[in-house]
Amino acid sequence: MATRRAITAGLALLCVLLFTAFAAEGAGGPLHALQRGVGGIMAPFQGITSKAVKPLRDGWSWLRDVSDARERAARFEKENQALRTQIAEGQFRQQQAATLEQLKGIDGWIKKEADDWRRDYTERPAMIINASPSAWYDRADLNVGTADGVVVGSPVLASGEQVDAALAGVITRASSHYSTVTFISDGSMAVGVTLLPSRAGAGAGVFGLAQPTVVGEMEVTGIPRRAQVEANDIAYTAGRGSGTGLQSLYPAGIPVGWVSGAGAEETDAEWTVQLTPFVRPQPLTYVVVLAPRTDRARERAAYP
Amino acid sequence: MSTEPPPIIVVGPGDSAAPAPPADRPRLGRVAALVVVAALAQVSVLVYMRLADGTPDVLAAVVVCVALMRGRLAGAVAGFAGGLLMELTSPVDTLGAYALLYLVVGWFCGRYCEAPESHGVLPGVVMTAGAAVAVQVGYAALQVADGRTLLAAEFVQRVLMPTLALTVLLYPLVALAARRLLDAPRNYEPGLRL
Numbered sequence: 118m119a120t121r122r123a124i125t126a127g128l129a130l131l132c133v134l135l136f137t138a139f140a141a142e143g144a145g146g147p148l149h150a151l152q153r154g155v156g157g158i159m160a161p162f163q164g165i166t167s168k169a170v171k172p173l174r175d176g177w178s179w180l181r182d183v184s185d186a187r188e189r190a191a192r193f194e195k196e197n198q199a200l201r202t203q204i205a206e207g208q209f210r211q212q213q214a215a216t217l218e219q220l221k222g223i224d225g226w227i228k229k230e231a232d233d234w235r236r237d238y239t240e241r242p243a244m245i246i247n248a249s250p251s252a253w254y255d256r257a258d259l260n261v262g263t264a265d266g267v268v269v270g271s272p273v274l275a276s277g278e279q280v281d282a283a284l285a286g287v288i289t290r291a292s293s294h295y296s297t298v299t300f301i302s303d304g305s306m307a308v309g310v311t312l313l314p315s316r317a318g319a320g321a322g323v324f325g326l327a328q329p330t331v332v333g334e335m336e337v338t339g340i341p342r343r344a345q346v347e348a349n350d351i352a353y354t355a356g357r358g359s360g361t362g363l364q365s366l367y368p369a370g371i372p373v374g375w376v377s378g379a380g381a382e383e384t385d386a387e388w389t390v391q392l393t394p395f396v397r398p399q400p401l402t403y404v405v406v407l408a409p410r411t412d413r414a415r416e417r418a419a420y421p
Numbered sequence: 422m423s424t425e426p427p428p429i430i431v432v433g434p435g436d437s438a439a440p441a442p443p444a445d446r447p448r449l450g451r452v453a454a455l456v457v458v459a460a461l462a463q464v465s466v467l468v469y470m471r472l473a474d475g476t477p478d479v480l481a482a483v484v485v486c487v488a489l490m491r492g493r494l495a496g497a498v499a500g501f502a503g504g505l506l507m508e509l510t511s512p513v514d515t516l517g518a519y520a521l522l523y524l525v526v527g528w529f530c531g532r533y534c535e536a537p538e539s540h541g542v543l544p545g546v547v548m549t550a551g552a553a554v555a556v557q558v559g560y561a562a563l564q565v566a567d568g569r570t571l572l573a574a575e576f577v578q579r580v581l582m583p584t585l586a587l588t589v590l591l592y593p594l595v596a597l598a599a600r601r602l603l604d605a606p607r608n609y610e611p612g613l614r615l
Binding site: 125152167252 | 464466469475492497505507510511
Protein backbone atom coordinates (compact mmCIF):
# COMPACT_ATOMS: atom_id res chain seq x y z
CA MET A 118 0.00 0.00 0.00
CA ALA A 119 2.76 2.39 0.99
CA THR A 120 4.72 1.54 -2.13
CA ARG A 121 1.89 2.29 -4.52
CA ARG A 122 1.11 5.51 -2.69
CA ALA A 123 4.73 6.56 -2.91
CA ILE A 124 4.91 5.76 -6.61
CA THR A 125 1.68 7.60 -7.35
CA ALA A 126 2.72 10.61 -5.28
CA GLY A 127 6.05 10.64 -7.07
CA LEU A 128 4.35 10.61 -10.47
CA ALA A 129 1.97 13.38 -9.41
CA LEU A 130 4.91 15.45 -8.26
CA LEU A 131 6.65 14.80 -11.56
CA CYS A 132 3.56 16.01 -13.42
CA VAL A 133 3.51 19.24 -11.43
CA LEU A 134 7.22 19.79 -12.02
CA LEU A 135 6.86 19.12 -15.74
CA PHE A 136 3.87 21.43 -16.02
CA THR A 137 5.63 24.23 -14.18
CA ALA A 138 8.92 23.85 -16.01
CA PHE A 139 7.19 23.68 -19.39
CA ALA A 140 5.18 26.82 -18.70
CA ALA A 141 8.20 28.67 -17.33
CA GLU A 142 10.69 27.87 -20.08
CA GLY A 143 10.60 29.53 -23.46
CA ALA A 144 9.67 27.92 -26.75
CA GLY A 145 13.34 27.01 -27.18
CA GLY A 146 13.58 25.18 -23.85
CA PRO A 147 14.47 21.49 -23.50
CA LEU A 148 10.92 20.33 -22.74
CA HIS A 149 9.56 22.13 -25.78
CA ALA A 150 12.38 20.57 -27.77
CA LEU A 151 11.42 17.16 -26.39
CA GLN A 152 7.81 17.74 -27.42
CA ARG A 153 8.90 18.81 -30.88
CA GLY A 154 11.23 15.84 -31.13
CA VAL A 155 8.60 13.28 -30.19
CA GLY A 156 6.14 15.06 -32.46
CA GLY A 157 8.66 14.83 -35.29
CA ILE A 158 9.18 11.12 -34.69
CA MET A 159 5.45 10.50 -34.63
CA ALA A 160 4.67 12.71 -37.63
CA PRO A 161 5.28 10.07 -40.34
CA PHE A 162 3.13 7.58 -38.45
CA GLN A 163 0.41 10.17 -37.98
CA GLY A 164 0.64 11.09 -41.65
CA ILE A 165 -0.03 7.49 -42.61
CA THR A 166 -2.78 7.16 -40.01
CA SER A 167 -4.34 10.38 -41.17
CA LYS A 168 -4.51 9.11 -44.74
CA ALA A 169 -5.77 5.72 -43.60
CA VAL A 170 -8.64 7.18 -41.62
CA LYS A 171 -9.53 9.81 -44.20
CA PRO A 172 -12.63 7.91 -45.33
CA LEU A 173 -13.69 7.79 -41.69
CA ARG A 174 -13.09 11.50 -41.31
CA ASP A 175 -14.97 12.23 -44.50
CA GLY A 176 -17.82 10.01 -43.36
CA TRP A 177 -18.00 11.74 -40.03
CA SER A 178 -17.95 15.15 -41.72
CA TRP A 179 -20.70 14.00 -44.01
CA LEU A 180 -22.81 12.82 -41.10
CA ARG A 181 -22.29 16.11 -39.35
CA ASP A 182 -23.17 18.04 -42.46
CA VAL A 183 -26.33 16.02 -42.81
CA SER A 184 -27.27 16.74 -39.23
CA ASP A 185 -26.71 20.44 -39.86
CA ALA A 186 -28.79 20.42 -43.00
CA ARG A 187 -31.83 21.81 -41.32
CA GLU A 188 -29.95 24.89 -40.36
CA ARG A 189 -28.70 25.48 -43.83
CA ALA A 190 -30.51 25.95 -47.02
CA ALA A 191 -28.09 24.60 -49.58
CA ARG A 192 -29.32 26.76 -52.40
CA PHE A 193 -28.91 29.96 -50.45
CA GLU A 194 -25.56 28.85 -49.22
CA LYS A 195 -24.25 28.35 -52.75
CA GLU A 196 -25.58 31.69 -53.79
CA ASN A 197 -24.19 33.29 -50.70
CA GLN A 198 -20.78 31.77 -51.30
CA ALA A 199 -20.61 33.10 -54.83
CA LEU A 200 -21.64 36.55 -53.73
CA ARG A 201 -19.29 36.64 -50.79
CA THR A 202 -16.43 35.53 -52.98
CA GLN A 203 -17.18 38.32 -55.39
CA ILE A 204 -17.30 40.77 -52.56
CA ALA A 205 -14.16 39.41 -50.99
CA GLU A 206 -12.18 39.59 -54.19
CA GLY A 207 -13.53 42.81 -55.55
CA GLN A 208 -14.30 44.95 -52.59
CA PHE A 209 -10.87 45.06 -51.10
CA ARG A 210 -9.26 46.02 -54.41
CA GLN A 211 -11.92 48.64 -54.96
CA GLN A 212 -11.24 50.11 -51.57
CA GLN A 213 -7.50 50.16 -52.18
CA ALA A 214 -7.96 51.64 -55.61
CA ALA A 215 -10.00 54.45 -54.11
CA THR A 216 -7.38 55.04 -51.46
CA LEU A 217 -4.57 55.05 -54.00
CA GLU A 218 -6.48 57.41 -56.20
CA GLN A 219 -6.56 59.87 -53.33
CA LEU A 220 -2.87 59.40 -52.64
CA LYS A 221 -1.77 59.31 -56.25
CA GLY A 222 1.61 60.79 -56.82
CA ILE A 223 2.82 60.67 -53.23
CA ASP A 224 5.13 57.70 -53.39
CA GLY A 225 5.62 54.45 -55.18
CA TRP A 226 5.84 52.40 -52.01
CA ILE A 227 2.15 52.73 -51.34
CA LYS A 228 1.42 51.07 -54.66
CA LYS A 229 3.88 48.39 -53.77
CA GLU A 230 1.97 47.71 -50.56
CA ALA A 231 -1.23 47.52 -52.52
CA ASP A 232 0.08 44.73 -54.69
CA ASP A 233 -1.77 41.47 -54.62
CA TRP A 234 -0.32 39.26 -51.88
CA ARG A 235 -0.28 36.33 -54.29
CA ARG A 236 2.86 37.74 -55.87
CA ASP A 237 4.73 37.41 -52.60
CA TYR A 238 3.84 33.83 -51.79
CA THR A 239 3.81 30.37 -53.27
CA GLU A 240 0.69 28.42 -52.38
CA ARG A 241 1.52 25.02 -50.86
CA PRO A 242 -1.41 22.65 -50.38
CA ALA A 243 -1.03 20.65 -47.17
CA MET A 244 -2.87 17.86 -45.41
CA ILE A 245 -3.68 17.97 -41.71
CA ILE A 246 -2.07 14.90 -40.18
CA ASN A 247 -2.61 15.58 -36.49
CA ALA A 248 -4.86 17.96 -34.61
CA SER A 249 -4.97 19.07 -31.01
CA PRO A 250 -7.22 16.86 -28.87
CA SER A 251 -7.88 19.80 -26.59
CA ALA A 252 -10.70 22.24 -27.19
CA TRP A 253 -8.38 24.92 -25.84
CA TYR A 254 -5.81 24.71 -28.60
CA ASP A 255 -6.79 25.05 -32.21
CA ARG A 256 -3.63 23.67 -33.70
CA ALA A 257 -2.79 21.03 -36.24
CA ASP A 258 0.27 19.40 -37.75
CA LEU A 259 0.71 19.59 -41.53
CA ASN A 260 2.65 17.40 -43.93
CA VAL A 261 4.71 20.27 -45.36
CA GLY A 262 7.81 21.85 -43.88
CA THR A 263 10.82 24.02 -44.53
CA ALA A 264 11.83 21.76 -47.41
CA ASP A 265 8.67 23.00 -49.15
CA GLY A 266 9.50 26.63 -48.46
CA VAL A 267 7.25 26.86 -45.43
CA VAL A 268 8.62 28.96 -42.56
CA VAL A 269 7.42 29.92 -39.11
CA GLY A 270 5.10 32.86 -39.73
CA SER A 271 3.71 31.59 -43.03
CA PRO A 272 0.00 32.45 -43.28
CA VAL A 273 -2.37 29.53 -43.79
CA LEU A 274 -5.56 29.72 -45.83
CA ALA A 275 -8.46 27.32 -46.14
CA SER A 276 -11.76 27.05 -47.87
CA GLY A 277 -14.39 28.80 -45.81
CA GLU A 278 -18.08 28.25 -45.33
CA GLN A 279 -18.94 31.28 -47.39
CA VAL A 280 -15.82 32.13 -49.36
CA ASP A 281 -13.46 30.07 -51.45
CA ALA A 282 -10.37 30.97 -49.43
CA ALA A 283 -9.97 32.77 -46.15
CA LEU A 284 -7.40 33.15 -43.40
CA ALA A 285 -7.16 30.03 -41.25
CA GLY A 286 -4.04 30.61 -39.18
CA VAL A 287 -0.29 30.85 -39.17
CA ILE A 288 2.61 28.39 -39.02
CA THR A 289 4.06 28.41 -35.51
CA ARG A 290 6.49 25.49 -35.79
CA ALA A 291 8.29 24.09 -38.76
CA SER A 292 10.69 21.22 -39.29
CA SER A 293 12.02 19.94 -42.60
CA HIS A 294 8.92 17.99 -43.61
CA TYR A 295 6.28 18.89 -41.05
CA SER A 296 4.88 22.04 -39.53
CA THR A 297 2.29 23.15 -37.00
CA VAL A 298 -0.44 25.63 -37.81
CA THR A 299 -2.11 27.62 -35.06
CA PHE A 300 -5.58 28.60 -36.20
CA ILE A 301 -6.88 32.12 -35.65
CA SER A 302 -9.48 30.69 -33.26
CA ASP A 303 -6.70 29.70 -30.84
CA GLY A 304 -6.78 31.78 -27.67
CA SER A 305 -3.27 33.08 -28.24
CA MET A 306 -3.99 34.65 -31.63
CA ALA A 307 -4.79 38.20 -32.73
CA VAL A 308 -5.25 39.52 -36.25
CA GLY A 309 -5.25 43.13 -37.39
CA VAL A 310 -8.29 43.51 -39.64
CA THR A 311 -9.95 46.09 -41.81
CA LEU A 312 -13.74 46.07 -41.68
CA LEU A 313 -15.22 46.99 -45.02
CA PRO A 314 -18.90 47.84 -45.31
CA SER A 315 -21.10 45.36 -47.11
CA ARG A 316 -23.24 48.16 -48.54
CA ALA A 317 -21.88 50.14 -51.44
CA GLY A 318 -21.02 53.71 -50.57
CA ALA A 319 -21.26 53.14 -46.84
CA GLY A 320 -17.88 54.66 -46.12
CA ALA A 321 -14.25 53.61 -45.85
CA GLY A 322 -12.87 50.64 -43.99
CA VAL A 323 -11.86 50.84 -40.35
CA PHE A 324 -9.03 49.10 -38.56
CA GLY A 325 -9.50 46.84 -35.56
CA LEU A 326 -7.91 43.92 -33.77
CA ALA A 327 -9.73 40.58 -33.99
CA GLN A 328 -9.22 38.11 -31.15
CA PRO A 329 -11.03 34.88 -30.33
CA THR A 330 -13.52 35.01 -27.51
CA VAL A 331 -15.75 32.02 -27.12
CA VAL A 332 -15.35 28.91 -29.24
CA GLY A 333 -15.91 29.74 -32.91
CA GLU A 334 -16.30 33.49 -32.48
CA MET A 335 -14.02 36.51 -32.43
CA GLU A 336 -14.32 40.03 -31.15
CA VAL A 337 -12.95 43.07 -32.93
CA THR A 338 -11.71 45.82 -30.65
CA GLY A 339 -10.57 49.33 -31.35
CA ILE A 340 -13.41 50.36 -33.70
CA PRO A 341 -14.39 53.96 -32.82
CA ARG A 342 -18.07 54.84 -32.49
CA ARG A 343 -17.87 57.35 -35.31
CA ALA A 344 -17.12 54.53 -37.76
CA GLN A 345 -19.97 52.83 -39.56
CA VAL A 346 -20.19 49.14 -38.70
CA GLU A 347 -23.06 46.85 -39.57
CA ALA A 348 -23.85 43.17 -39.54
CA ASN A 349 -22.48 41.35 -42.62
CA ASP A 350 -19.56 43.73 -43.04
CA ILE A 351 -16.50 41.75 -44.03
CA ALA A 352 -13.18 41.72 -42.22
CA TYR A 353 -9.93 41.40 -44.19
CA THR A 354 -6.40 41.22 -42.92
CA ALA A 355 -5.16 44.77 -42.60
CA GLY A 356 -1.50 44.01 -43.21
CA ARG A 357 -0.53 45.66 -39.96
CA GLY A 358 -0.83 45.01 -36.26
CA SER A 359 -2.60 46.87 -33.50
CA GLY A 360 -2.95 50.69 -33.27
CA THR A 361 0.75 51.44 -33.48
CA GLY A 362 0.79 50.54 -37.15
CA LEU A 363 3.30 47.75 -36.71
CA GLN A 364 3.73 45.12 -39.37
CA SER A 365 1.60 42.00 -39.23
CA LEU A 366 2.37 38.40 -40.11
CA TYR A 367 -0.48 38.48 -42.59
CA PRO A 368 -0.47 40.38 -45.87
CA ALA A 369 -3.37 42.75 -46.45
CA GLY A 370 -6.51 41.68 -48.22
CA ILE A 371 -7.17 38.12 -47.07
CA PRO A 372 -10.80 37.60 -45.97
CA VAL A 373 -11.06 36.72 -42.27
CA GLY A 374 -14.74 36.73 -41.36
CA TRP A 375 -18.01 38.58 -41.34
CA VAL A 376 -19.58 40.78 -38.72
CA SER A 377 -22.33 38.81 -37.03
CA GLY A 378 -23.22 41.52 -34.55
CA ALA A 379 -22.24 45.07 -33.62
CA GLY A 380 -23.48 47.28 -30.86
CA ALA A 381 -22.53 49.94 -28.36
CA GLU A 382 -23.97 51.69 -25.36
CA GLU A 383 -24.56 55.46 -25.52
CA THR A 384 -21.51 56.11 -23.41
CA ASP A 385 -19.18 53.69 -25.18
CA ALA A 386 -16.29 55.11 -27.18
CA GLU A 387 -15.92 51.97 -29.27
CA TRP A 388 -18.11 49.45 -30.99
CA THR A 389 -18.45 45.95 -29.63
CA VAL A 390 -18.09 43.90 -32.79
CA GLN A 391 -18.62 40.17 -32.99
CA LEU A 392 -16.87 38.49 -35.89
CA THR A 393 -17.60 35.01 -37.23
CA PRO A 394 -14.53 33.61 -39.01
CA PHE A 395 -15.08 32.19 -42.47
CA VAL A 396 -12.91 29.20 -41.61
CA ARG A 397 -13.80 26.72 -38.89
CA PRO A 398 -10.74 24.57 -38.16
CA GLN A 399 -12.53 21.45 -36.99
CA PRO A 400 -13.76 20.01 -40.26
CA LEU A 401 -10.63 20.84 -42.24
CA THR A 402 -8.63 18.14 -43.96
CA TYR A 403 -6.58 20.28 -46.32
CA VAL A 404 -5.23 23.81 -46.08
CA VAL A 405 -3.00 26.02 -48.22
CA VAL A 406 0.20 27.38 -46.71
CA LEU A 407 1.60 30.59 -48.16
CA ALA A 408 5.33 30.01 -48.52
CA PRO A 409 7.20 33.34 -48.83
CA ARG A 410 9.05 33.86 -52.09
CA THR A 411 10.00 37.53 -51.86
CA ASP A 412 12.09 39.38 -49.31
CA ARG A 413 9.05 41.37 -48.28
CA ALA A 414 7.13 38.21 -47.49
CA ARG A 415 10.09 36.72 -45.64
CA GLU A 416 10.44 39.88 -43.57
CA ARG A 417 6.76 39.73 -42.80
CA ALA A 418 6.99 36.10 -41.68
CA ALA A 419 10.00 36.88 -39.50
CA TYR A 420 8.11 39.62 -37.71
CA PRO A 421 7.83 38.62 -34.03
CA MET B 422 -1.76 -10.98 8.76
CA SER B 423 -2.32 -13.10 5.71
CA THR B 424 0.12 -12.87 2.84
CA GLU B 425 -2.38 -14.32 0.45
CA PRO B 426 -3.07 -12.22 -2.66
CA PRO B 427 -6.45 -10.52 -3.03
CA PRO B 428 -9.29 -12.74 -4.23
CA ILE B 429 -9.61 -13.18 -7.97
CA ILE B 430 -12.92 -11.96 -9.24
CA VAL B 431 -14.18 -13.32 -12.51
CA VAL B 432 -16.85 -11.30 -14.23
CA GLY B 433 -19.52 -12.92 -16.34
CA PRO B 434 -21.78 -15.92 -16.13
CA GLY B 435 -20.81 -18.75 -13.87
CA ASP B 436 -18.55 -16.74 -11.60
CA SER B 437 -18.39 -19.38 -8.94
CA ALA B 438 -17.67 -22.21 -11.33
CA ALA B 439 -15.10 -20.44 -13.46
CA PRO B 440 -11.56 -21.68 -12.98
CA ALA B 441 -8.79 -19.29 -12.15
CA PRO B 442 -7.11 -17.82 -15.24
CA PRO B 443 -4.18 -19.91 -16.37
CA ALA B 444 -1.86 -16.95 -16.40
CA ASP B 445 -1.53 -15.49 -12.94
CA ARG B 446 0.23 -12.47 -14.33
CA PRO B 447 -0.87 -8.87 -14.25
CA ARG B 448 -0.39 -8.67 -18.03
CA LEU B 449 1.26 -5.30 -17.69
CA GLY B 450 2.56 -5.53 -21.23
CA ARG B 451 -0.99 -5.65 -22.49
CA VAL B 452 -1.94 -2.78 -20.20
CA ALA B 453 0.91 -0.74 -21.68
CA ALA B 454 -0.12 -1.66 -25.23
CA LEU B 455 -3.70 -0.69 -24.51
CA VAL B 456 -2.66 2.69 -23.14
CA VAL B 457 -0.27 3.45 -26.01
CA VAL B 458 -2.87 2.50 -28.63
CA ALA B 459 -5.49 4.61 -26.85
CA ALA B 460 -3.23 7.66 -26.62
CA LEU B 461 -2.21 7.41 -30.27
CA ALA B 462 -5.79 6.81 -31.38
CA GLN B 463 -6.84 9.83 -29.37
CA VAL B 464 -4.44 12.17 -31.17
CA SER B 465 -4.47 10.54 -34.61
CA VAL B 466 -8.01 9.37 -35.22
CA LEU B 467 -10.57 10.38 -32.62
CA VAL B 468 -9.58 14.01 -32.69
CA TYR B 469 -11.37 14.22 -36.04
CA MET B 470 -14.58 12.70 -34.67
CA ARG B 471 -15.73 16.02 -33.34
CA LEU B 472 -19.21 16.86 -32.24
CA ALA B 473 -19.32 20.62 -31.73
CA ASP B 474 -15.94 20.99 -30.01
CA GLY B 475 -15.97 17.75 -28.09
CA THR B 476 -14.13 14.58 -29.02
CA PRO B 477 -14.50 11.08 -27.58
CA ASP B 478 -12.04 10.62 -24.75
CA VAL B 479 -10.90 7.06 -25.36
CA LEU B 480 -7.94 7.50 -23.05
CA ALA B 481 -10.25 8.22 -20.12
CA ALA B 482 -12.22 5.08 -20.92
CA VAL B 483 -9.04 2.98 -21.11
CA VAL B 484 -7.64 4.40 -17.87
CA VAL B 485 -10.92 3.64 -16.12
CA CYS B 486 -10.91 0.08 -17.48
CA VAL B 487 -7.29 -0.49 -16.47
CA ALA B 488 -7.95 0.95 -13.02
CA LEU B 489 -11.03 -1.20 -12.54
CA MET B 490 -9.19 -4.34 -13.64
CA ARG B 491 -5.75 -3.80 -12.15
CA GLY B 492 -6.25 -1.42 -9.27
CA ARG B 493 -5.01 1.96 -8.15
CA LEU B 494 -1.35 1.78 -8.99
CA ALA B 495 -1.83 0.39 -12.48
CA GLY B 496 -4.61 2.92 -13.09
CA ALA B 497 -2.50 5.82 -11.93
CA VAL B 498 0.56 4.77 -13.92
CA ALA B 499 -1.58 4.12 -17.00
CA GLY B 500 -3.16 7.56 -16.65
CA PHE B 501 0.19 9.24 -16.22
CA ALA B 502 1.78 7.47 -19.17
CA GLY B 503 -1.20 7.92 -21.47
CA GLY B 504 -1.62 11.59 -20.63
CA LEU B 505 2.06 12.33 -21.07
CA LEU B 506 2.20 10.47 -24.38
CA MET B 507 -0.82 12.40 -25.61
CA GLU B 508 0.81 15.71 -24.71
CA LEU B 509 4.07 14.74 -26.34
CA THR B 510 2.49 13.68 -29.62
CA SER B 511 -0.10 16.37 -30.19
CA PRO B 512 0.09 20.13 -30.73
CA VAL B 513 -0.93 21.29 -27.26
CA ASP B 514 0.93 23.83 -25.18
CA THR B 515 1.17 21.89 -21.92
CA LEU B 516 3.24 19.05 -20.56
CA GLY B 517 2.21 17.22 -17.42
CA ALA B 518 -1.31 18.63 -17.21
CA TYR B 519 -3.14 15.78 -18.93
CA ALA B 520 -0.74 13.32 -17.28
CA LEU B 521 -1.76 14.59 -13.84
CA LEU B 522 -5.47 14.60 -14.64
CA TYR B 523 -5.50 11.05 -16.01
CA LEU B 524 -3.30 9.92 -13.12
CA VAL B 525 -5.88 11.21 -10.65
CA VAL B 526 -8.64 9.49 -12.64
CA GLY B 527 -6.77 6.19 -12.60
CA TRP B 528 -5.97 6.44 -8.92
CA PHE B 529 -9.53 7.27 -7.97
CA CYS B 530 -11.20 4.61 -10.10
CA GLY B 531 -8.67 1.98 -9.08
CA ARG B 532 -10.00 1.78 -5.58
CA TYR B 533 -13.16 0.13 -6.93
CA CYS B 534 -11.08 -2.72 -8.28
CA GLU B 535 -11.45 -4.39 -4.92
CA ALA B 536 -15.18 -3.86 -4.74
CA PRO B 537 -17.00 -6.79 -6.38
CA GLU B 538 -20.16 -4.82 -6.97
CA SER B 539 -18.39 -2.35 -9.18
CA HIS B 540 -17.48 -4.80 -11.94
CA GLY B 541 -20.64 -4.48 -13.94
CA VAL B 542 -21.06 -2.28 -16.99
CA LEU B 543 -22.98 0.54 -15.37
CA PRO B 544 -20.34 1.55 -12.78
CA GLY B 545 -17.76 1.60 -15.56
CA VAL B 546 -19.96 3.84 -17.68
CA VAL B 547 -20.57 6.17 -14.76
CA MET B 548 -16.88 6.30 -13.89
CA THR B 549 -15.90 6.91 -17.51
CA ALA B 550 -18.41 9.75 -17.74
CA GLY B 551 -17.05 11.18 -14.52
CA ALA B 552 -13.49 10.77 -15.75
CA ALA B 553 -14.20 12.54 -19.03
CA VAL B 554 -15.86 15.41 -17.19
CA ALA B 555 -13.08 15.60 -14.62
CA VAL B 556 -10.38 15.76 -17.28
CA GLN B 557 -12.19 18.45 -19.29
CA VAL B 558 -13.07 20.54 -16.25
CA GLY B 559 -9.62 20.12 -14.76
CA TYR B 560 -7.94 21.19 -17.98
CA ALA B 561 -10.32 24.12 -18.32
CA ALA B 562 -9.48 25.18 -14.77
CA LEU B 563 -5.78 25.14 -15.62
CA GLN B 564 -6.44 27.26 -18.70
CA VAL B 565 -8.50 29.76 -16.74
CA ALA B 566 -5.75 29.92 -14.12
CA ASP B 567 -3.41 30.69 -17.02
CA GLY B 568 -5.51 33.73 -17.90
CA ARG B 569 -7.79 32.38 -20.62
CA THR B 570 -11.42 33.34 -20.86
CA LEU B 571 -14.07 30.73 -20.21
CA LEU B 572 -17.78 31.17 -20.77
CA ALA B 573 -19.21 28.40 -18.66
CA ALA B 574 -22.38 27.92 -20.70
CA GLU B 575 -20.45 27.71 -23.97
CA PHE B 576 -17.96 25.32 -22.44
CA VAL B 577 -20.66 23.01 -21.13
CA GLN B 578 -22.67 23.12 -24.34
CA ARG B 579 -19.90 22.90 -26.90
CA VAL B 580 -17.17 20.93 -25.15
CA LEU B 581 -18.34 19.11 -22.06
CA MET B 582 -21.64 17.60 -23.17
CA PRO B 583 -20.43 16.37 -26.59
CA THR B 584 -17.28 14.89 -25.01
CA LEU B 585 -19.37 13.17 -22.37
CA ALA B 586 -21.83 11.74 -24.88
CA LEU B 587 -19.16 10.48 -27.31
CA THR B 588 -17.02 8.98 -24.55
CA VAL B 589 -19.91 7.13 -22.96
CA LEU B 590 -20.87 5.75 -26.37
CA LEU B 591 -17.33 4.50 -26.85
CA TYR B 592 -16.98 2.90 -23.42
CA PRO B 593 -18.62 -0.49 -24.14
CA LEU B 594 -16.17 -1.14 -26.97
CA VAL B 595 -13.21 -0.19 -24.81
CA ALA B 596 -14.47 -2.29 -21.89
CA LEU B 597 -14.96 -5.28 -24.16
CA ALA B 598 -11.44 -4.97 -25.56
CA ALA B 599 -9.95 -4.45 -22.10
CA ARG B 600 -11.66 -7.50 -20.63
CA ARG B 601 -10.55 -9.67 -23.51
CA LEU B 602 -6.97 -8.48 -23.24
CA LEU B 603 -6.60 -8.37 -19.48
CA ASP B 604 -8.73 -11.31 -18.37
CA ALA B 605 -10.19 -11.11 -14.92
CA PRO B 606 -9.83 -8.11 -12.62
CA ARG B 607 -7.12 -8.43 -10.03
CA ASN B 608 -5.48 -5.82 -7.93
CA TYR B 609 -1.85 -5.28 -8.82
CA GLU B 610 0.65 -4.13 -6.29
CA PRO B 611 4.43 -4.39 -6.49
CA GLY B 612 5.76 -7.16 -4.33
CA LEU B 613 2.59 -9.23 -4.43
CA ARG B 614 2.48 -12.38 -6.40
CA LEU B 615 -0.47 -12.12 -8.73
